[in-house]
Amino acid sequence: MNKPVPHSLSSFDRIVITGGSSGIGAALLQQFQNLSPDFRFCNLSRSPVKDSFPEGHILSIPCDLADKESRQKALVRCREWLKAEDRGGKILLINNSGFGGYGEFPSPSTDRNLSMIEVNVAGPVWMTGALAEELKSSKGAVMSIASTASFQPTPYLSTYGATKAFVLHWSLGLSQEWKRDGVQVLCVCPGPTETAFFKEAGFKEAPLKGGSGQTAEEVAKIAINSLAKGKTLVTCGVVNKLVAAGAGRLPLTWVTWIAASIMRRLRLERFQNS
Numbered sequence: 511m512n513k514p515v516p517h518s519l520s521s522f523d524r525i526v527i528t529g530g531s532s533g534i535g536a537a538l539l540q541q542f543q544n545l546s547p548d549f550r551f552c553n554l555s556r557s558p559v560k561d562s563f564p565e566g567h568i569l570s571i572p573c574d575l576a577d578k579e580s581r582q583k584a585l586v587r588c589r590e591w592l593k594a595e596d597r598g599g600k601i602l603l604i605n606n607s608g609f610g611g612y613g614e615f616p617s618p619s620t621d622r623n624l625s626m627i628e629v630n631v632a633g634p635v636w637m638t639g640a641l642a643e644e645l646k647s648s649k650g651a652v653m654s655i656a657s658t659a660s661f662q663p664t665p666y667l668s669t670y671g672a673t674k675a676f677v678l679h680w681s682l683g684l685s686q687e688w689k690r691d692g693v694q695v696l697c698v699c700p701g702p703t704e705t706a707f708f709k710e711a712g713f714k715e716a717p718l719k720g721g722s723g724q725t726a727e728e729v730a731k732i733a734i735n736s737l738a739k740g741k742t743l744v745t746c747g748v749v750n751k752l753v754a755a756g757a758g759r760l761p762l763t764w765v766t767w768i769a770a771s772i773m774r775r776l777r778l779e780r781f782q783n784s
């Protein structure tokens with residue numbers, strides 16, 4: 511049975527997400543679907559959404575956010591979908607797609623680092639800019655998935671951490687700019703979360719121990735509750751909140767040194783095999 515939809519979310523009818531094909535994105539889709547059968551979903555990612563949805567409830571548009579031509583094509587289809595599914599409700603855009611890469615810069619390659627910037631930074635800016643008119647006229651919302659890596663430099667994940675710092679600052683800035691248009695802008699900062707992220711980023715093992723690790727379902731629940739409460743920023747989990755608050759009190763050079771000594775211990779599988 512569906513849980514009651516929080517009043518503040520009941521006025522949404524269309525949800526556009528990037529990266530709903532796995533991990534946190536897939537959990538967000540599932541939980542929104544469990545909240546109300548009235549939501550309609552449009553997903554943009556390279557592979558389609560795996561979970562089953564009632565017929566006509568979801569459109570999966572193939573999209574490589576690192577490729578300008580691919581995302582432009584996907585946008586045309588997404589706009590058509592937004593018009594076709596318009597029942598006078600609000601639009602929620604979830605900027606979730608993203609990936610990281612562990613290693614000494616520029617490992618594994620400068621191109622891979624640049625792709626990361628395209629997906630993690632240009633992706634949200636492009637999606638949000640392209641749908642700005644629709645978001646404002648429906649008085650909708652933007653949820654962007656940043657990370658606890660947003661709060662301090664992350665040696666051995668330097669480009670990734672910097673992309674997430676961008677998402678945090680950009681999202682908070684936007685939350686003030688779009689307030690008068692009635693658009694809620696929420697930045698979600700998960701800590702280590704059990705998804706394909708770590709394998710994709712080249713970690714041998716996901717660093718989920720020590721109380722900071724969460725499941726994708728836990729992160730999705732926190733994100734949706736925070737959206738319903740009208741928040742602009744949420745750090746997921748008590749331990750992550752404490753670590754983020756602690757990091758903010760130390761000089762940046764100290765935090766960077768501490769982060770480097772922790773990150774150095776997380777060896778790449780291919781280093782161990784060599």
Ligand SMILES: NC(=O)c1ccc[n+]([C@@H]2O[C@H](COP(=O)([O-])OP(=O)(O)OC[C@H]3O[C@@H](n4cnc5c(N)ncnc54)[C@H](OP(=O)(O)O)[C@@H]3O)[C@@H](O)[C@H]2O)c1
Nearest residue numbers: 529532533534555556557575607608657702703705706707
């Ligand atoms: N897991 C963590 O510990 C953690 C912590 C903090 C923040 N985050 C952030 O949470 C978000 C979701 O990650 P996740 O943990 O759920 O990892 P995941 O399971 O690997 O999911 C990543 C998603 O991003 C999509 N994506 C990757 N490259 C893409 C591209 N070129 N074009 C379009 N979509 C692309 C993937 O879809 P396709 O492969 O189908 O394209 C996939 O759906 C990311 O922004 C990540 O940085 C994760």
